[in-house]
Amino acid sequence: xxxxxxxxxxxxxxxxxxxxxxxxxxxxxxxxxxxxxxxxxxxxxxxxxxxxxxxxxxxxxxxxxxxxxxxxxxxxxxxxxxxxxxxxxxxxxxxxxxxxxxxxxxxxxxxxxxxxxxxxxxxxxxxxxxxxxxxxxxxxxxxxxxxxxxxxxxxxxxxxxxxxxxxxxxxxxxxxxxxxxxxxxxxxxxxxxxxxxxxxxxxxxxxxxxxxxxxxxxxxxxxxxxxxxxxxxxxxxxxxxxxxxxxxxxxxxxxxxxxxxxxxxxxxxxxxxxxxxxxxxxxxxxxxxxxxxxxxxxxxxxxxxxxxxxxxxxxxxxxxxxxxxxxxxxxxxxxxxxxxxxxxxxxx
Ligand code: SAH
Numbered sequence: 001x002x003x004x005x006x007x008x009x010x011x012x013x014x015x016x017x018x019x020x021x022x023x024x025x026x027x028x029x030x031x032x033x034x035x036x037x038x039x040x041x042x043x044x045x046x047x048x049x050x051x052x053x054x055x056x057x058x059x060x061x062x063x064x065x066x067x068x069x070x071x072x073x074x075x076x077x078x079x080x081x082x083x084x085x086x087x088x089x090x091x092x093x094x095x096x097x098x099x100x101x102x103x104x105x106x107x108x109x110x111x112x113x114x115x116x117x118x119x120x121x122x123x124x125x126x127x128x129x130x131x132x133x134x135x136x137x138x139x140x141x142x143x144x145x146x147x148x149x150x151x152x153x154x155x156x157x158x159x160x161x162x163x164x165x166x167x168x169x170x171x172x173x174x175x176x177x178x179x180x181x182x183x184x185x186x187x188x189x190x191x192x193x194x195x196x197x198x199x200x201x202x203x204x205x206x207x208x209x210x211x212x213x214x215x216x217x218x219x220x221x222x223x224x225x226x227x228x229x230x231x232x233x234x235x236x237x238x239x240x241x242x243x244x245x246x247x248x249x250x251x252x253x254x255x256x257x258x259x260x261x262x263x264x265x266x267x268x269x270x271x272x273x274x275x276x277x278x279x280x281x282x283x284x285x286x287x288x289x290x291x292x293x294x295x296x297x298x299x300x301x302x303x304x305x306x307x308x309x310x311x312x313x314x315x316x317x318x319x320x321x322x323x324x325x326x327x328x329x330x331x332x333x334x335x336x337x338x339x340x341x342x343x344x345x346x347x348x
Contacts, residue, residue: 109157159194196219222291
């Protein structure tokens with residue numbers, strides 16, 4: 001790739017603040033209402049070229065094309081599951097590639113989006129964790145994954161989960177900015193409760209998230225309520241103890257009144273034992289939460305195996321018996337490498 005001279009470097013219009021866009025238009029001698037028209041093309045319609053912006057004067061379109069860039073992603077691979085889920089590997093202008101998934105049901109279409117290319121958290125069972133962090137994505141880049149899925153299905157997106165590659169709370173500002181755009185009626189207009197962030201448990205950011213005014217949904221990857229097991233499975237969050245997580249989640253529930261989800265991928269002989277189950281019950285009992293038991297997705301070369309369905313049922317029964325809501329998440333797209341990072345890994 002040619003090194004780019006700063007003077008010719010074009011700024012992504014999706015990552016311009018309202019202020020920056022207003023300044024640019026003023027500099028070009030344009031009336032302020034152009035900003036609204038441009039934002040509508042970028043955020044609602046998902047324009048891929050300035051030429052599509054037919055309600056702008058041609059001269060302005062040309063000036064914008066010289067100064068700015070519309071970002072845009074290129075699909076480099078896709079897989080479709082028998083259950084209708086579609087998984088995409090999309091590439092940004094600098095060559096960085098991430099995965100996103102569209103998961104349709106009869107009346108809904110949920111997108112699983114990535115917040116980083118790669119991930120620095122090193123969870124032992126995760127395909128993305130194995131390859132490390134490439135870089136964080138901008139809000140515009142996160143948003144564009146959702147636009148890509150919307151356009152491919154040609155359907156309204158009803159929910160987004162930040163459960164693709166990366167740790168959203170290691171890229172807090174950009175993730176929040178993307179969520180706000182997805183929520184904005186002039187963006188995608190998705191209800192805040194249908195916008196979910198999943199974190200491996202970065203406590204200061206859980207606290208910060210609990211103070212945001214929107215009713216976004218929080219999921220925390222727990223995977224074990226036994227400190228030494230969790231430390232081994234999720235070394236990236238070792239410094240945030242379960243005790244502190246417990247307290248932070250209590251505060252989150254008190255402050256927001258919302259029910260967080262704990263994700264728990266059942267791994268044979270590791271976190272599915274009777275002792276682990278007892279600790280999990282203790283961690284969740286008398287707290288506002290929902291436990292999502294996930295079938296571990298096979299990651300090639302992994303030393304971990306999924307638990308049996310009977311074991312998952314035992315977990316649900318026992319949690320329910322102590323008053324904790326628990327469900328087994330039906331695994332979407334298991335036939336298309338839909339587990340975290342697998343498509344990217346396979347394509348190298
Ligand atoms: N970094 C965030 C979100 C990305 S991963 C987080 O940790 O929550 C989304 C979910 O998939 C997390 O709960 C993660 O632990 C889980 N996951 C990763 N690899 C998996 C695998 N092989 N099988 C099942 N779940 C997996």
